[in-house]
Amino acid sequence: MADFLTDQKKTSRALLVGVQTFDMASGEGAELLGELKELVENLGIVVARTVLVTMRAGEQPKFLIGTGKTAELIALAKEDECDLIVFDKELSPAQQRNWEEESGLAVIDRQEVILEIFADRAQTREAVLQVALARMEYSLPRLTRAWTHLSRQRGKGAMGGEGETQLEQDRRLVRDRIAHLKRELEQVLLQREVQRRRRMRKPVPGAAIVGYTNAGKSSLLNKLTGAQVLAADKLFATLDPTTRQLALPDGRTLLMTDTVGFIRRLPHRLVEAFKATLEEVVVSDFIIHVLDVANPNVEHHFATTMEVLGELGAAEKPMIIAFNKVDAADPQTLAVLRARHPEALFISVHTGEGLDRLLARCAELAIDDxxxxxxxxxxxxxxxxxxxxxxxxxxxxxxxxxxxxxxxxxxxxxxxxxxxxLAPAPTAPKRKPARPAAARAR
CATH class of the missing domain: 3.30.70 (Alpha-Beta Plaits)
Known part of the structure; x- marks a missing residue:
């Protein structure tokens, strides 16, 4: 898949398929489909059409949806001259193969799109290894797919020699590659652990900035510390953690770390793959949870982030909830959120509103340790x-x-x-024992 997308980004046209099931909240399928559209467009792929499928029955084992709807979607894709169909819901390896055989087009799901975005954005050695491992593990059960990036790499370099085209040979090569990546990653993580221990020995408290992707986390770090972290209006603009020093109002120093943004239906293998990145959340003294108050799905974003923090064992850490972009929000939404989250701060990184209160709260939490x-x-x-x-x-x-x-x-x-x-506590002067009453009478 990756090579296909890389080669075709400038010319690919995609049909996006969202799914609304009976157990989902009303409108949730449409929201997720809109999010998928932004993810796909971030890869430079043209979205020709989006279709929301309402599933009244359970999942179908062959195509996920019924055969009639499958034929209808394939006809729409060919009518729009699409060469790619993207599902918002995860497809099994067998379902992907069935779709590709039936349509003659490349068929991928949300997980594959996110993996490709992560591969595009990874910069550090650790992130590159993490993404490569996640992609290999994802691709292993999908080696027989027509568009898999692994099939396009056969006969190249470490992926095998000329003529190695049999499925078992491919699986062996991929397993060897996975084992090699894990060994490399272990060394990188050991180096990271040494660096983290050195930092933990320093007395400077640390705060991790977390939140839904594109909520303004990197912009907040830049505003407070003068950092030059990429802050773009797109999902997953930054993947690697960035730590900078911040001078608190009382003169003390705080280490602030910007982390990868969260997203609904983030592939579990990526949560595992980026555990070292998210580890900064676990070891921080407190968390700054940034939310985009101007986004209509802000409450869903809040729930998603809290869910991931719970998986990391960090949901109980001291936390500052900061609703960002108040300059772009309507007063009614602000009033509702203030009532629901009375302990939260309402800020604007763009105008600077509320940042003084945020710094004061950081100073309070930094004193707690x-x-x-x-x-x-x-x-x-x-x-x-x-x-x-x-x-x-x-x-x-x-x-x-x-x-x-x-x-x-x-x-x-x-x-x-x-x-x-430590100075000894002052000792009270010894009191003379009281004289017996008879002695006082004399």
Whole structure:
């Protein structure tokens, strides 16, 4: 598939097929179909027509839908001179083969589209390996398809020598490639783990920016930190995590990480493949959940992101909910969301509205991982005095005969650094024991 799409992007015409089942909310199929249209157009493919199929019965094993509707869709695709049919619902390998044999066209599903977008956008070595692994695992049971990108690569490089066209040889080659990618990925992840441990040893708190794709996460990071992360009006504009330093209002430093955007029906294998990227969410001190308040599906986006955070075990982390793009939202929608989410902040990265409140809230959550302490440091440890000013917030400092007294809040991560110098609690003067009543009478 990948080579087919790569070769045909500029000329391909696609028929998109959405599915509304009985267990879906009213209108959800149309919303997902609109999302699929944007995904396909991001690949440079022309969308000739979109069709929403209402499935009143269960899924059909051969074509997913009935044979009559199948024939109708194939006729529409050929009428529109399409060379590609894209389903919003996942197709089994057998269903894809049946569709391609019946239509003579390339037939793919939402998973394959997202995999291709990820392959286009991956930049770092880790992301490239993650995408390659996900694509190989997806393609393994689909090697007999007419348009599979693996069949087009036979006889090239590591994929095999001249004449290796049998299915079992292909499967062996793909399994070997998967094993090789996993070994490479293990090394990359080990390096990433070392880097993360080094960062975790630093006292600087961290926040992960999460949210539905295209909600404005990268724009927020750019606005607050002066970063130059790509912020484009398209799905999955950035895939690799980007971490930048932010100066909080009280002078402390916060590490902010922009993560890959979430999306409904994100292929599970991609959630697994990008676990290292999403790991930044798990290890962060708190989460900034950004939502596009101007999007009519904002509540669905909120639920999708919370669902993925739950899968990662991060849904219970301290969280700032920030509804972005208030400058583009209608007042009635804002009123409803304010009532439903009274704890949320309403901001505009474009105009700067509400960003001061967001920074103040970040400062509050960054303090939660600190402890109050009174310290007494020797006069020869002014290096530690300077470091404490850098690490935390010093409320009082007094030079005394027996050392330097400091009172403030300092990171719990650095407790081992300052614990030996905790000032002893002042002892109350000993009270003389009360004299017996008889003795007082004398």
């Amino acid at each position: 600190q402890m109050s302490a009174e310290l007494l440091l020797p006069h020869d440890r002014y290096d530690l005095v300077a470091k404490l000013h850098q690490l935390g917030t010093v409320a009082e400092q007094d030079t005394r005969d027996d050392g330097v007294f400091i009172r403030g809040r300092f990171p719990l991560k650095q407790r081992a650094l300052f614990e030996p110098f």
